[in-house]
Amino acid sequence: MTTSRAVAVAAVALVAVLVVLIVTGGSGAHRYKLIFSTAGQLVNDNDVQIGGRRVGSIKKIELTRDNRAQITIEVEEPYAPLHVGTTAVIRQTSLSGIANRYIALSPGPNNAPKYRDGATLPANATTTAVDLDQIFNTFDDKTRKGLATTIQGFADWYQGKGRTANGVAKYFPPALAATRRLSEQLAADKPALRALVRNTGSVVAALGAKGDTLTQLVSNTNTTLGAVAAENASLDQALVYLAPTLRRGSTTFVNLRGVLGDFDKLVAVSKPATKNLTPFLKQLEPLLTESQPTIHNLAKLLQQPGPQNDLTDLLNDAPQLASVAHTSFANSITALNKSLPVLSFIRPYTPDFVGWLRDFGQSTSNYDANGHYARVQPVFNSFKYDQTANTLTPVPDPERLPGLENGPQLVPRCPGAAVQAPADGSAPWRDTNGNLDCNPAIVPPGQ
Secondary structure, three states: HHHHHHHHHHHHHHHHHHHHHOOOOOOOOEEEEEEEOOOOOOOOEEEEEOOOEEEEEEEEEEOOOOOOOOEEEOOOOOEEEEEEEEOOEEHHHHHOOOEEEEEEOOOOOOOOEEEEOOOEOHHHEEOOOOOOHHHHHHOOHHHHHHHHHHHHHHHHHOOOOOOHHHHOOOOOHHHHHHHHHHHHHHHHHHHHHHHHHHHHHHHHHHHOOHHEEEEEEEHHHHHHHHHHHHOOHHHHHHHHHHHHHHHHHHHHHHHHHHHHHHHHHHHHOOHHHHHHHHHHHHHHHHHHOOOOOHHHHHHHHHHOOOOOOOOOHHHHHHHHHHHHHHHHHHHHHHHHHHHHHHHHHHHHHHHHHHHHHHHHHOOOOEEOOOEOOOOOOOOOOOEEOOOOEEEEEEOOOOHHHOOOOOOOOOOOEOOOOOOOOOOOOOOOOOOOOOOOOOOOOOOOOOO
């Protein structure tokens, strides 16, 4: 055999060895079995993560004899082998998809015994994700009906108000930043947070026992806000004056600090004189007793039953005051009446908004050696690409997406259509008048 032929045979043998190592798992991965009460919408090749980093994947999903889910995972080195004390949780990346789950591992201490390959972690080391429809299924018929009515009201509230909501969206970043700071302060004082939760539970239970009273309160508040909204012009003028008033008040309080120092001196000087204050008050008590009829007559002078017979009626007769009050309250009522459609449109999307807040937190929960990072996907609709000229051309305003409203490039999914429909048919939700811009035929796979 020639030297060149021997080299060729050795190269072929080396390639064969590499292929065998790859096929037989020469990458150093280790397999383990996890037992969950349900598969939690997991599918093969879903991520297995540690600290937000993919360290493996799901290889097999099986059903045990006691009707539990047995998940076979593969974890790559150097994150494997796993140690005793490791826990696993099924987590969701967001509520906007179906098969977007992953398994998050919390490794056990390095000084604990290692699991052998193919070992099954104990059942107390796994936690199954709770789906939104499972929460809804715990409600009774009356509660579900009320929730459906609330969602319907929110749909009417949001209808046609996408551009208006865009104007409000610019306030989301400072609101989220303030919420983050509040959450950090609450987490820093866990005993106080637990006490707050317990006290809130007691308050909610007490309010629940007064359902009829709360209903009347909401109804009266609605009437009051309608009257105030009619005075939107006056309220706007009041807000204009509020900023300079607060600035002047701040200056006044700053100057008050110097006055307090002088006031301390006044109190110190007044202490010798106060020793005679007790005898004076004893002598003053009979005078106060005898002045009660006078105070009673003064109260009658200010207000008493009947028309045109007290000081209040005199003030009401002031033409300029009556004219201003009449215009102000009429404008407030108009403003509140016009705001009702906006509130009715937004109400059914409250669960979507709450879910967005929760998912926003999850999107920033991942971290690496540089700290936390967020997965974002910006969408721009101001230009379109011309393949012929290889240029970007502006999109006319009528063809641009209105922001929070569904457009032709977005999935017009109805509220509640992102998950499997509950047995009572309360989702996907559809408004009775058919004005909601969504397609009820868009449902999760298999439904």
